[in-house]
Amino acid sequence: MLGRAESRPLKVNNLEVKIYKxxxxxxxxxxxxxxxxxxxxxxxHVALSGGSTPKLIFDVLASEYGTVIDWNNIHFYWGDExxxxxxxxxxxxxxxxxxxxxxxxxxxxxxxxVLGENNPASEAMRYSNLLEINLxxxxxxxxxDLVILGMGDxxxxxxxxxxxxxxxxxxxxxxxxxxxxxxxxxxxxxGSVINTAKVVTFLVTGSGKSEKVDEIHNKKENxxxxxxxxxxxxxxxxxxxxxxxxxxxxx
Ligand code: 6PG
Numbered sequence: 001m002l003g004r005a006e007s008r009p010l011k012v013n014n015l016e017v018k019i020y021k022x023x024x025x026x027x028x029x030x031x032x033x034x035x036x037x038x039x040x041x042x043x044x045h046v047a048l049s050g051g052s053t054p055k056l057i058f059d060v061l062a063s064e065y066g067t068v069i070d071w072n073n074i075h076f077y078w079g080d081e082x083x084x085x086x087x088x089x090x091x092x093x094x095x096x097x098x099x100x101x102x103x104x105x106x107x108x109x110x111x112x113x114v115l116g117e118n119n120p121a122s123e124a125m126r127y128s129n130l131l132e133i134n135l136x137x138x139x140x141x142x143x144x145d146l147v148i149l150g151m152g153d154x155x156x157x158x159x160x161x162x163x164x165x166x167x168x169x170x171x172x173x174x175x176x177x178x179x180x181x182x183x184x185x186x187x188x189x190x191g192s193v194i195n196t197a198k199v200v201t202f203l204v205t206g207s208g209k210s211e212k213v214d215e216i217h218n219k220k221e222n223x224x225x226x227x228x229x230x231x232x233x234x235x236x237x238x239x240x241x242x243x244x245x246x247x248x249x250x251x
Contacts, residue, residue, distance in 0.1 A: 016239040017217070019247045023053075023205040027060040030203060030241045035065045037146060037199065038074060045135055047079040047189065049150040049158070050092030053203050058099035071106040075134065079147055080159035080177070080188035081114035083123070090184070091116055120176040120185040127187060128173040138196050138234075142173055147189075147197040151204050154180075155212040155226025159188035168230055191230055199237045202228070207245040214249030 007018040020026045038044045082090045093113040131142035149157045159177040167175045168191035177186045216229045
């Protein structure tokens with residue numbers, strides 16, 4: 001196991017920012033952070049992010065902590081899922097199965113996937129109900145122990161994109177969103193569920209993210225047009241894990 005990299009802890013506009021040399025260090029340090037977070041929990045509900053950033057992180061989590069963490073205590077959900085079958089290469093569940101679940105002993109009953117093969121609107125409703133049943137609620141909003149987020153080059157997070165930023169305030173815990181380029185439908189949790197979580201972390205790596213990181217963290221003009229800028233958990237517990245490429249405007 002690599003020695004703990006020295007992060008550059010940074011309080012930027014009340015955000016906790018941990019900046020590491022590269023995405024490999026981000027993967028090792030986030031995996032250690034996750035293992036510490038779940039260490040004493042008998043029941044832990046986490047919403048995973050999708051896309052490509054988690055792949056390396058899940059690989060490291062599985063290899064470094066696969067036999068350390070008691071996965072019986074961990075329940076997995078998704079912050080968003082593409083409306084495709086679980087066998088589709090676009091599926092966030094499929095990606096997680098390949099990079100994490102296939103390598104650890106997690107009870108199948110602990111995996112609560114969004115049924116991407118279902119009708120999007122009915123699945124958003126089903127998943128909203130599932131969250132209400134499985135999670136504690138704070139002022140009626142399901143509360144995750146941890147929500148892991150990514151951020152797109154356009155400043156979206158989960159599957160709430162700038163062109164549909166009104167979905168952030170939806171009264172529904174889960175909404176149907178549309179990818180701005182492909183038109184692909186997605187089921188996504190809304191801003192209230194994200195900001196009710198006990199802990200929220202962003203995993204953002206690569207130079208493609210640096211412009212939006214700069215605009216959001218330095219609160220540049222119109223930065224609130226980006227859904228990622230609206231992540232502000234009531235708990236105050238928000239940490240951005242980034243590599244230097246993504247955070248180059250902050251160092
Ligand atoms: C998804 C994600 C999405 C992702 C960002 C970043 O389903 O695509 O949940 O919010 O986190 O688009 O994606 P990359 O990690 O591929 O850059």
